[in-house]
Amino acid sequence: MRWFKAVSALAVAASADAQLVTKLSGSGWTLRNENGSISVPASVPSQQYLDLYKAHVIGDPLYGLNNTDQAWVPIQNWTYTSHSLTGLQVTNLLSSTYLVFQGLDTFAHITLCNETVGNTNNMFRQYIFDVSSILRSCGHTTPQLSINFGSAVNITHRLSGEPDADPDANFADSCNPNSSEFSCKPYARKQQNDFGWDWSPALVPAGPWRDIYAVQMIPGQVHVDNALVDIYRKGQQNNLSPDQNQPWVFNASLDFVGSLPRVSVGMSLSLTDSNGRHVLTQSLGGISKNNGTITGSTSISSSSVKLWWPNGMGAQTLYTAKITLTGLLGIPITSITRTVGFRTIVLNMSPVSSSELAQGVAPGAHWQFEVNGQPFYAKGANFIPPDAFWPRVNSTQVGQLFDLAQASHMNMFRVWSSGAYLPDWMYDMADEKGILLWSEFQFSDAEYPNATSYLNNYEAEAYYNTRRINHHPSLALWAGGNELEAIILFYFFSADAPGTLQKKYEQIFLEVLPKCVYANTKSISYIPSSTYHGWLKLDFDSIMPQVPRYLNTTGPDAIYANTDAYNYDANSMFDITSYPIGRFAAEFGFISMPSSLTWSTAAPPDQMYYPSQTVINHNRHTPFGASGDQDQLSLAGIQDMTAAVQKHLPVPAKKDAGANFTAWCWTTQVVHADDMVHQIAFYRRGSGMKEKQMGSLYWMFNDLWAAPTWSAVESTNRQKVLYYAARDIFSPVIVNAYYNTSGGTSDLQVWVTSDLFTSISATVSYSWVNYAGEAITVGTQSSGSSSVDVGAIHSTHVTDLHVPDLNSALSGSSVDAKDALLQLSVSAKSGGTTYTHSAVFHPATLAEAKLRDPGLALTKPKAPTGNSSKYTFTVSAPDAVAAWVWLDVATTAVTGYWSDNGFWLKKGESRSVVFTVWEDWSKGKWVAGVTAISIWDNTVP
Incomplete structure (x- = not known):
């Protein structure tokens, strides 16, 4: 047989089956606009802005006013053309050649040898085309790959006027012929914030944003293009808490192109730990083959593996799973590897129990995550695309973000929609750092079309990404999209006579998308919207597996939903x-x-x-x-x-x-x-x-x-x-003062909160001082301490300072409210670890407060010894209380982060903080420029 020659030095052959996988990404491409007036060198992965910027046709799109001055870029069509693929013109008559596109943004027409390969209309899907016949017809012509990207701005406006478009949806989304060019985005399966958001420019990039490669095989060989690994407890069902005493089920399902041998095909699992030590090897049973997919499963004893835990709760134990397909006599056909972890994760939305009601929990339903059977408090934030252009997002940049999250007691990111589904390497980072990723399908704040062609597109997108991502233990949840139920309830809801837009929402997010999740995995919960009142019942055999609660409550005191408020x-x-x-x-x-x-x-x-x-x-x-x-x-x-x-x-x-x-x-x-x-x-x-309340994601x-x-x-x-x-x-254990002005009581209360899994005993101290740091008496109190017990994931009311009217009490004490603050601290021990925290309450705003110059003093370190990247600084406030002390690295020649910053200092207090360097182009000279300020400095001209 004659194989096509390697297109680049990156061509590699799979060891088991000798399939040839050739990467077509890299340099050597050309970018042209529709009339040919612009032609510049290009690369893949990329988007048109990046190649135009690199060729100096445009300036940095994110600099100055360029984002609006370059509005001509997204309304043109752009074509990426490869270099001559000389190796593709000679093929074995029996061989098959496939082109695999990992991501095309978005409306693309693909040609090879000037013949149409196919069209795409979804940024989030993997597209695979059999180009064997096209290559044979090329003859002696040198193959060349060309991808024409249509203007998403123009195409979405055109689609909004087609017969299957919904006028009601267009009205709701302000999409009409005279509307903003960015208002018809629901018609594009494309990152929605590309069209602009309240934190994003409206650039609408286009291009081959992920890798492209070619695969060639002969009959009897296969190439795995996607794989599902689902690890769950025996008997587990989505959205329900599983029995932690049951063994693990390991289900593997491989999607492939090519042809398997007609003889019986076997599947096996080999599991190794992070040190490369062999854990187990088992055959998979119940093997089934269907339409380019082969599936098998096995049972694994709980004692054979260790659990994976989120950050702050335990170890992030990971394993390498090698899944091998075998043919006659056990000869390997192909194999894949995936990094996996053994954990259960569920979003528990079950009704509040009678025992919980007796403990004072309000009636309604839970809204809490549970990992390995343990409820936990979710601490984290919402994560948006880390760049306006995905092709230049890199592991250094994102790794720093995950380092920051891990260092700040976070255990969860909500990966907001509608950005893009994260690549696997970002989930890998989350797996390693213990950051759970609440993931969403890419729908947000709009009414989406539900014509059959759109529904089929949504299903293919969801099916592919559900299977691709599922093996990551950091995957916490699938949500249908951003704020969708809230919009329906606020604008369009009817319990008795649902309108067109409510029915659309239910069809897409309560029928199509949950089907894609539930058909592929038993280990992950699904909700239709990031804002959700929960379900009335679950019926996995129904076309609508979740019957939504909407506004159906059991009484005025019942609490069901999560919150989304500004x-x-x-x-x-x-x-x-x-x-x-x-x-x-x-x-x-x-x-x-x-x-x-x-x-x-x-x-x-x-x-x-x-x-x-x-x-x-x-x-x-x-x-x-x-x-x-x-x-x-x-x-x-x-x-x-x-x-x-x-x-x-x-x-x-x-x-x-x-x-x-x-x-x-x-x-x-x-x-x-x-x-x-x-x-x-x-x-x-x-x-x-x-x-x-069981989670805060800011x-x-x-x-x-x-x-x-x-x-x-x-x-x-x-x-x-x-x-x-x-x-x-x-921090795991915190103390805080809460000033409640409701009901005319004006209570000032002190509470301790713990998110630890075990109860703690804590000591809380408090003292009233003025901004000079001198003790003062408020009412009859100047200082005090209390010992309290705090339950697991709980809060305890420590003391009520009995200040019915704080300003009057201060005034009655001959103390000016503008010159008073309450200093709080807590110390607690659990499992050999001491937890401390401090807080400050000031009755007057700092705009009114009688601030003093704290006389901040900063001691700077000499260069650290050896290869250390950590520098220790000490800051003190010898003269007065210092509010919002800020250590500032006043140069872009170094990057890194502090162990602490933005804190208060008592009079006479000093604190040592460490700056961890990521990159230093100044050779340590940045240290001399570090300054320390506080809010007092705002009063200095």
């Missing part, structure tokens, strides 16, 4: 009575500016002021119901954070314009962080209250460009104040 009112943002009561907080947030250093990577020097035209352009947050042109809407959104700063913090007014911009950026981050701390503490306290963790957003980490991976504040309030 408050931008500076007057009420710290009022705990304004926070929603629910079982789980899936979204909540506020906006702030990125640092001036991050702005310097995205804005011209003359735009480094607040709010410059670049700041206005990059801000996409607008208040609900606001009107005006784009700049006016942006300014209204910016006013939300401006008003919050003016209400709650000293306003920067520095003489130097650059210093003032830096101070403004930081100050917006402080009020942002303070808001999130109050909300997270409130939600965490709910674990011991009637709502039995919006949002990361950024994809420099802009005012809700993020904790900027697009450069530089951390905002929120990152450190959230890390602190996510």
Whole structure:
């Protein structure tokens, strides 16, 4: 036989079956626009903006005003053409050649040898085409692969006017011939924030965003293009808590192209641990073959393997599973490997039990995750695409984000839709770091078409990604999409006479998508929407496996749903009575500016002021119901954070314009962080209250460009104040003061919250001081301590400071409310580990407070010895209380993160903090430029 020659040095042959897999990605491609006026070198994976930028046809799309100035790019068609694939023109007459496209964004027409290979219309699917006959017809012509990408902007508008489009949906989505060019996005199976979001530019990229390769085989050989591994307890069913005493079931299902031998085919499993030690080898039984898929399963004793646990709960034990197909005499046909973990994970939405009711839990249903049979408190954030262009996302960048999450007591990311399904290597990182990934199908805040062609497309997308991702132990959940049920309930719901849009929602998210999940896995829960009131019943044999609860409750006190809430009112943002009561907080947030250093990577020097035209352009947050042109809407959104700063913090007014911009950026981050701390503490306290609240995922963790957003980490991976504040309030054991003004009681209460799996005994201390650090008496109290017991994943009310009217009490004590604060601390032991935490409550805003200069002193380290990447700094406040102490690395020549930042210091207190370096281009010179500031510095011109 004659094989086609290797197209590149990356061609590799599989050892078991000698199939030839040739990677077609890399350089040597050409990008052209539709009229041929632009032709530049290109590569794969890529998108048109990246190749145009690299060829200097355009500037950085994320810099300055380029995102709007380059609006001509997405409305053109773009064609990627390969170099001459000389090796593809000679083939064995019996061989088969397949082209495998891991991701094409989005509307693509593919040709080979000037013959049509196929068309695609889904960014999230893998496409495989048999091109054997095309190659044979090429003759002596050198094969060349060409992929034409149509303008998603133009195509979605055209699709919205076709006969199967729904006028009601178009109206709901503001999609019409005269509408914004980005409003018809539901007609594209494409990352929806590509069309713009309130934290994302509207760029609408196109191109081969994932790898392309060719496979050649002869009869009797197969190439596995996708594989499902499902590990669950015997008898387990989706959405229900399994019996942890049952053995494991290991189910493997391989999707392939090619042809298996007609003789009986066997399947076997070989399991090794992370050190390469052999754990077990077993044959798989119950083998079935169907339409390019072969499936088998086996049972594994619980004693043979160790459990995988999320971050902070146990070890992340991983195994390598090798699944081999064998033919006659046990000769291997092909094999694949997958990294797996043994765990159960379920979203428990079962009714509250009678015993729980007797303990004071409100009636209704749970909304809690359970891992390996153990309920846990979910701590984390929402994760968005880490770049506007997926082809340049890399493991270093994302690895840093996961390091930050792991270091901040997080155990979960909600992978928001509609970005994109994460690649396997990102799930690998989550597996290793113990970060659970609440995953979603890519539908968000819109009414999606339900014509048959669309439903078939959704099903293929969901089927492929469900099977691809399922082997990862970090996979926590499949949700149908973002906020979908909330939209239905708010705008379109009818219990008695459901309208067209409600029926569409039910068909797609309660029938099609759960079928795709339940047909492939028993180990994962599914919900139709990130906001969900739960189910009335489960019937896995029904076309609608979950009967949704909607607004069907058992009484006014019953609690069912999770919460998704935002408050931008500076007057009420710290009022705990304004926070929603629910079982789980899936979204909540506020906006702030990125640092001036991050702005310097995205804005011209003359735009480094607040709010410059670049700041206005990059801000996409607008208040609900606001009107005006784009700049006016942006300014209204910016006013939300401006008003919050003016209400709650000293306003920067520095003489130097650059210093003032830096101070403004930081100050917006402080009020942002303070808001999130109050909300997270409130939600965490709910674990011991009637709502039995079991999760806080703030919006949002990361950024994809420099802009005012809700993020904790900027697009450069530089951390905002929120990152450190959230890390602190996510500590396993916390103490906090809650000032409740409802009902005229104005109670100031102290609570301790623990998310540990065991009960603890804790000691809480508190003291009233002024900003000079001097002890004061409020009412009859100046200080005190209490010992308390806190149950597992619970909260305990420590003390009520009996301040019916705080301001009056302060006034009656001859103490100015503007010069008083309550300092709290807690210490607890569990399992040989000591847990400590501190907090501060101030009755007056820091804008009103009588701050003093704390006289911050910073001791800087010498260069660390050896290969250490850790530098220890010590900061102290010798003269007064220091609020929101911030250590700033004032250069882009080093990247890394602090062990602590954005904290309060008592008078006379010092704290050592460690900076861990990721990359240092300054050879240590950055240390000299580190500064320490506090909110007092805002009062200095």
